Amino acid sequence: MLAMSDINCIKHLRNNKGLSISEIQRTMGNNWQTAKKYADEDQLPKQKSFKKKGMMYEEKWGEIVSDWLFEDLKLRKKLRRTKKQIFEELKEICIS
Known part of the structure; x- marks a missing residue:
């Protein structure tokens, strides 16, 4: 295409x-x-949109992590959350 x-x-x-x-x-x-x-052809081809699948997007976790990553983009690279920090924070949310 x-x-x-x-x-x-x-x-x-x-x-x-x-x-x-x-x-x-x-x-x-x-x-x-x-x-x-x-x-x-009269019509332009449509852009394909992919539906995100998996636990992160079917449950509430995807939005939370997306928001965190968006917030972290504003920070310097050294101050951003790592994968491990994100995981630990998600565990804290699940427990409470």
């Missing part, structure tokens, strides 16, 4: 410049079938 900038370029060449599929193929260096697919 092409990057969105390439797809937009192919659409621009076809719709605004009026180039043929063969000219677009030569200009972009793509296969003519790919150029035709994106030049004549």
Whole structure:
């Protein structure tokens, strides 16, 4: 699959410049079938979204850890939580 900038370029060449599929193929260096697919297609391809799986995301822990990591991004690298510290803090939360 092409990057969105390439797809937009192919659409621009076809719709605004009026180039043929063969000219677009030569200009972009793509296969003519790919150029035709994106030049004549009305809709842009949808971005794939991946659903996160696992215990961290099915239970409440994923949000907590995500928040901690987001907070830690603002700190210097040496002051950020390690994996072990995150684990220990999660254990404390489970106990209480």
